[in-house]
Amino acid sequence: MPSREEVAYFGAGPAPLPTPVIEAGGKAFVNYNNTGLGLAEISHRSPTANAVLAEAKSALTTLYDIPEGYEILFMQAGGSGEFSAVVHNLVSVWVERRRRKAEKALGNDEDKLLERLRKEVTEELKVDYLVTGSWSLKASQEAARLIGTKYVNVALDARKANNGKFGRIPEEATWSLTPTKREGGTGSAFVYLCDNETGVEFPAFPKCLEPQGADNEEDERIVVADMSSNFLSRKVDVSKYSVIFGGAQKNVGVTGITIVIIKKSLLPPQTATPPPALLHKLEIGGLPGTIVLDYATIAKNNSLYNTLPIFNLWIASQVMVNLVNTFGERKVSGQEEIANKKAELLYTTLESHPQVYQVVPDKSVRSRMNICFRVLGGDAEKEKEFLAGAETLNLTGLKGHRSVGGIRASNYNAVPLDNVEKLVRYLEDYATK
Template sequence: MPSRQEVSYFGAGPAPLPTSVVEAGAKAFVNYNDSGLGLGEISHRSPTANKILADAKANLSTLLDIPDNYEILFMQGGGSGEFSAVVQNLVPVWIERRRRRAEAEILKANPGTEKDQLNELVYQRLQKEVDEELKLDYLITGSWSLKASQEAAKLVGSKYVNVALDARKANDGKFGKIPTEETWSLTPTKREGGKGSAFVYFCDNETVDGVEFQSFPKSLEAQGQDEEDERLVVADMSSNFISRKVDVSKYAVIFGGAQKNIGVTGITLAIVRKDLLPPHTATPPPTLLHRLNIGGLPGPVVLDYATIAKNNSLYNTLPIFNLWIAGQVMADLVSEFGAQKVSGQEAVANKKAQLIYGALDKYPAVYQVVPDKSIRSRMNICFRVSGGDDAKEKEFIAGAEKRLLQGLKGHRSVGGMRASNYNAVPLENVQKLVQYLEDFANGQ
C-alpha cells in the first residue's frame, strides 16, 4: 500500500489538495478547535461558521486584489450550475436596464402618463426589444464553453444565443486553436452601431481540451461609460482559479467550482460586481419576466446572486467543512507568498508547466501536444503518445502507474493523456513525471 507521499496524482478533478490541509482537515472533521464537534456538524449560522466564511472572503480578496465594488459569493451547484446562474442573473439586468430606459423616455415624451398605461407601454416596448435585440454572446473554445452555450439555449432559446466564436471551425472540427479576435462575431455595442449583448461568456481554461486564454481578450475591454457600450464579461475559471494574477475589474462575473485549485467538491465561488445587484440594479418582478415569456426566468432561488449576497452566502445550508478546506488553501497561499500574492503561485505554476511542455516538445516523434502552442494550458496539459496509437498509449499509462504517476489518462470524450498541473501538485511530482517522459521516450 503506497503512502500519500509516494503517489504523484495528476487527475483533472477532484484534484489533489495540499497534504497539510488534508491532515488538518481530518482533525477538524472530528473535533474542530477542541469544541467537541466536527466541521461537518456545526451550524452554518454559528459564530464559528461566520468566522470561517469571513476569513475565506478576506483571503480570496487578498490573493486576487478584489476591488471593494465586488461581492464574493460561496454557492453550490459547481461550474455547471453557474452556466444557468449567469443567464438567470444577467438577462434580468439587461431587461431592467431597458425597462428603466423605456420608462424614462416614455414619460419624457408623454408627461403625466398614468401608471397602468405606462406599464403597458413599457411592456410592449420591452417585448419588442427582447424579440429583436436580446443576445447572449458565447466564445466556444472547448467542451465546457460548449456546454455553457447549450445550457443557455435550453433556458432562454437558441435564437437568443450568439455563438461569437466556435474554435472548431478553424481546426478541422476539433478544439485546440483560438482564431484571432478580428474573426469573432460579437454582438456590436452602441459605439459599434448595435445594441450590445446581455453578456459575453468565455471559459478561461478548458480542462478537457487543454486550452487557456493567455490574457484578457482585447475585444472585450471596456469601451465607455454608457451601459450600451459595456460588455458584461463572464469568465469560468473553474480550473485555473488562483493560479495567476487577474484584473478582476475587467469582469462582471467570475465563477468556478472549488475542486480543481481551491478545495473539495461542493463549494462554488462567484465574484460579482455589486452594481449588477440590488439596490444598484433592481430585479425585474417575476410577473414581468413571465409575461415577456423568456424561458427559464426567473430561475431557482439558490442560484440567485441577489438572494445569496443579501444573506451573506447563507440563504441555504452552506457546507462549512468544504468552505473551511477552501479557506485553508487560500490562507496558506497568502501566508506562503506574502506581498507577491497570487503572482507567487503563478510563477510556480508557470515553472511546472514549462518543465512538462519542455519534455514533451523534446521528443516530437513520441509526444504530440494537442492544443496550438499559442494557447497551451498551464493547468491541463493534453498530449498524445505516438500519434494516438492505442497500444503505445496503454503502454504509457501502465508504465506511469508502475511509478505511481496517477491520473494521466485524458478525458473520455477526447482520449489521449492529460497531466493536470494544479496548485497542489508539488514541483517534485512534476519532476518525477518529466523523468518518466524522458525515460519512456528513450525506451527505458
C-alpha cells in the same frame, strides 16, 4: 499500499489538496477547535460559520486584489450550475435595465411598458459565447436550452478554424461579437468565456473585450469568465470582468463550493431583479431562475440563504490562507511562477521527443493547468502501455478527457514540483526505450 507522499496524482478533478490542509481537515472534521463538534456538524448560521466565511473572503480579496466594487459569493452546484445561473441573473439584469429606461419614457402605463419590452427582447436580446472547448460549448448549450437558440450568439466556435476540433483560438478579428452601443449596436446581455478548457487556455484577457471607456457602465460589455480550472493560478485584473466563477475542486478545495466574484453594480440596489410577474409575461424561457442560484438572494444573505457546507468552505479558506502566508506580497503571482515552471518542464520534455509525444493544443494557447498529449500519434495500445507504466511508478490520474483522449497531466496548484519532476523522468525514460 503506497503512502500519500509516494503517489503523484495528476487527476483533473477532484484534484490534489495540500497535505497540511488535508491533515488539519481530518482534525477539524472530528473536533473543530475543541468544541466537541466537527465542522460538518455546526450550524451554517453560527458565529463559527460566519468567521469561516469572513476568513475566506479576506484571503481571496488579498490574493486577487479584488476592488471594493465587487462582492464575493459562495454557492453550490459547481461550475455547471453557473452555466444556468449566469443566464438567469444577467438576462434578468438586461431586462431590468431596459424596464427602467422604458419606465422613464412611458411612466406607469403597464401595457405600453410590456409592449416595448417584448419588442426589445424579440429584436435585441443576445448573449455572446466564445466556444473554445467542451465546457464553454456546454455553457452555450445550456443558454440555448433555457432561453432559446435565437437569443444565443456563438461569437466564436474555435472548431471551425481547426478541422472540427478544439485546440486553437482564432484571431479576435474573426469573432462575431454583438456590437455595443458605442459600435452602433445594442450590446449583448453578457459575453461568456471559459478561461481554461481541457488543454486550451486564453493567454491573456482578449483585447476586444477591454473596457471601451463608455460614458455609462451599462454600455460596456459584461464579461463572464469560468475560471474553474485555473482559479488562483495566475494574476488576474478582476476589474476587467463583471463575473468570475469557479468550482473549488480544481485549485481551491473540495467539491461542493462554487466561488463567484461579481460586480456590485449587477446586484441591488444598483440593479434590482425584475418582478417575476413581468418575466412571466415576457415569456423568456428559464426566467425567473432557481432561487438558490439567484445572485441577489445569495448576496443579501451573505451566502447563507440555504445550508452552505461550512466544512467544504473551510477547506477552501485554508488553501487560500496558505497561499497568502506562503507568497506574502507576491500574492497569487507567487503561485503563478510555480505553475509556469511546472508547465514549462512538461512541455519542454514533450517537445524534445516529437517522434513519441504530440501535444494536442496549438502552442499559442496551451494550458498551464491541463497538459494534453498523444503517444505515438494516438496509438491506443501504446497509450495503454504508457499509462500502465506510469501506474507502476505511482504516477496516477493521467488518462485523457473522454472528449480529447490520449494523456492529460493536470498541473493544479497543489501538485508539487517534485511530482512533476517524477513525471518528467518517466516521460524521458519511456521516450528513450
